[in-house]
Amino acid sequence: MNLTLELATAATVVASWLFSYLIYSQSKRGFPFPTVGLRNELSAHVRTTLRNLREAEGLKNAIHQGYSRFTKHSRLFVLPCYLNGDMVIVPREHASAIANAPDSELDPYPVADEYMQKDYTMTIRPNEAIIIETIRKHLTGKSLESMLPTIEEEIEASFDDTWGTNYDDWTEIHPWSATIQIASRTLNRVLSGPTICRNPLYIASLISYMRDVLLDAVIIRAFPRIPRPVAAAFVTRRLRRNLKTFTKLMLPHVEERVRQMRRKQEDPDLDWEAPNDFITWHVEASYRAKSAYERDPYIICERLNVMNLVAGHTSPLALSNFLIDFFSLDSSSNTALEERLAALTEEVERVYAEECPNGQWTQTALNKLVRVDSALKESFRLHPLSLKSVERKVMGDTGFLIADSGTVPKGSVVGLPIWEIHQDPDNYGPNAASYDPFRYSRAIETGAASAAPKAYAATTPSSDFLHFGLGRHACPGRFIAVQMLKMDIAYLLRNYEVQPIAKKPPILFQNLALLPQKNFVLKVRRKQRDGCLK
Numbered sequence: 001m002n003l004t005l006e007l008a009t010a011a012t013v014v015a016s017w018l019f020s021y022l023i024y025s026q027s028k029r030g031f032p033f034p035t036v037g038l039r040n041e042l043s044a045h046v047r048t049t050l051r052n053l054r055e056a057e058g059l060k061n062a063i064h065q066g067y068s069r070f071t072k073h074s075r076l077f078v079l080p081c082y083l084n085g086d087m088v089i090v091p092r093e094h095a096s097a098i099a100n101a102p103d104s105e106l107d108p109y110p111v112a113d114e115y116m117q118k119d120y121t122m123t124i125r126p127n128e129a130i131i132i133e134t135i136r137k138h139l140t141g142k143s144l145e146s147m148l149p150t151i152e153e154e155i156e157a158s159f160d161d162t163w164g165t166n167y168d169d170w171t172e173i174h175p176w177s178a179t180i181q182i183a184s185r186t187l188n189r190v191l192s193g194p195t196i197c198r199n200p201l202y203i204a205s206l207i208s209y210m211r212d213v214l215l216d217a218v219i220i221r222a223f224p225r226i227p228r229p230v231a232a233a234f235v236t237r238r239l240r241r242n243l244k245t246f247t248k249l250m251l252p253h254v255e256e257r258v259r260q261m262r263r264k265q266e267d268p269d270l271d272w273e274a275p276n277d278f279i280t281w282h283v284e285a286s287y288r289a290k291s292a293y294e295r296d297p298y299i300i301c302e303r304l305n306v307m308n309l310v311a312g313h314t315s316p317l318a319l320s321n322f323l324i325d326f327f328s329l330d331s332s333s334n335t336a337l338e339e340r341l342a343a344l345t346e347e348v349e350r351v352y353a354e355e356c357p358n359g360q361w362t363q364t365a366l367n368k369l370v371r372v373d374s375a376l377k378e379s380f381r382l383h384p385l386s387l388k389s390v391e392r393k394v395m396g397d398t399g400f401l402i403a404d405s406g407t408v409p410k411g412s413v414v415g416l417p418i419w420e421i422h423q424d425p426d427n428y429g430p431n432a433a434s435y436d437p438f439r440y441s442r443a444i445e446t447g448a449a450s451a452a453p454k455a456y457a458a459t460t461p462s463s464d465f466l467h468f469g470l471g472r473h474a475c476p477g478r479f480i481a482v483q484m485l486k487m488d489i490a491y492l493l494r495n496y497e498v499q500p501i502a503k504k505p506p507i508l509f510q511n512l513a514l515l516p517q518k519n520f521v522l523k524v525r526r527k528q529r530d531g532c533l534k
């Protein structure tokens with residue numbers, strides 16, 4: 001495309017954006033609930049959404065205002081938000097009604113599709129039944145146990161490559177870029193095996209693709225529906241290039257696997273065993289479902305992309321946030337860094353010595369890392385992915401009735417104010433705003449939690465802890481995610497020193513998302529362990 005054409009396209013897109021925005025500004029919304037942040041001014045709704053968009057913490061402040069004025073008095077309120085659409089914020093006491101409603105009444109998928117702008121950024125939904133079925137069958141319980149040695153091997157290799165093995169000097173790392181490398185390699189080891197996951201070009205184009213989807217989706221969402229296809233074609237050029245690169249690398253690998261699995265089906269004596277990874281599980285599921293479509297190598301590649309999208313950025317975010325919370329000197333209200341580091345390292349070394357005689361983590365051993373679990377969960381609590389959670393679209397013609405609070409009209413989106421719930425002293429006591437790494441393990445170690453220790457685990461969602469969502473659609477990947485993160489933390493505590501962070505870098509609020517500071521530098525050095533690298 002030449003420059004004149006690009007400028008003409010951009011001008012058309014901007015003009016149609018302005019036109020559609022004018023239409024949006026005149027439209028009536030008609031929610032039977034108060035709208036937060038409206039001032040007594042002309043075009044109040046539009047001006048509020050613009051203010052929320054312009055000010056980095058505009059939406060955070062608006063939710064805070066609504067939470068204190070309405071949610072705390074068991075009332076619903078409307079959050080005006082242009083990029084994501086207006087949303088009805090529901091008090092915590094209705095969390096389970098929302099999370100367990102059938103999809104015919106409250107459906108999460110249209111919200112996710114809109115958020116990711118699926119029509120322009122991907123071809124398949126993250127939540128297709130075959131993906132969820134495969135995760136539930138192979139990445140939980142006993143099946144997950146059999147994956148742990150593979151995961152551990154990749155964690156060790158990727159830490160060594162990205163954090164270095166230098167005993168003498170401190171190495172500077174950017175937590176975000178270093179952890180995304182580790183997490184992407186580890187995840188792709190589970191998805192497609194060691195050859196692909198160690199291909200630097202594959203990992204680089206995947207990481208760019210994940211970044212582009214999130215970024216491009218925000219830009220596309222800024223355009224009203226009419227000019228969207230034109231805008232999207234323009235915006236997603238780099239995304240499509242990256243998608244092409246890693247599909248080109250993955251496709252022959254998948255084709256070969258499908259071919260071998262077919263040969264094995266025809267001749268069970270064939271001297272070849274299918275590797276234990278997502279590609280194999282997916283092809284097996286396609287045989288069970290008698291679906292040739294699901295066996296199409298191109299479709300399998302799409303599924304792998306989508307798995308990377310749902311899982312690829314959440315784990316590195318969690319690890320970056322943990323590093324910042326745990327190693328900041330000003331992080332904790334009640335344990336000094338030295339004290340919490342000693343307590344965590346002691347647990348990791350003790351459990352490893354007692355439970356891992358073969359030098360490999362098992363589910364039983366990882367489940368005994370209650371302090372690590374707690375320190376991680378506390379970081380999850382302080383860093384939700386977004387300011388709201390458990391978002392669902394109202395599907396029923398008569399709307400969705402929220403007991404004693406009113407009916408939310410069809411087509412609206414409801415959500416829970418996760419950031420406020422996680423920060424509320426009524427839920428977490430007077431130190432709710434600070435990092436207390438042993439908040440959950442303390443109750444387990446003193447026996448106070450003996451009746452229901454599982455309730456304290458990082459993988460257990462509740463109306464107070466919504467990091468993995470809640471109810472029917474709670475994240476099915478949370479079990480593997482938490483076990484991977486625990487192995488990451490165990491490996492780094494056993495093998496690296498990390499220089500304390502004098503001042504904790506503040507969270508970046510962007511629209512509704514919470515992000516760690518990306519340019520922030522951490523200094524790390526390899527520990528010397530009697531000639532043993534593990």
Ligand code: HEM
Binds near residue numbers: 470
């Ligand atoms: C720390 C890491 C992760 C976090 C914080 C996270 C968080 C979430 C959240 C908040 C949801 C929406 C739940 C709801 O609406 O109730 C979700 C859904 C989902 N997650 Fe995760 N996730 C993580 C890792 C993973 C991993 C590793 C996988 C795959 C192996 C995965 C696969 C999925 C899928 C398929 C869904 C859609 C479930 C459905 O619609 O029924 N996630 N995740």
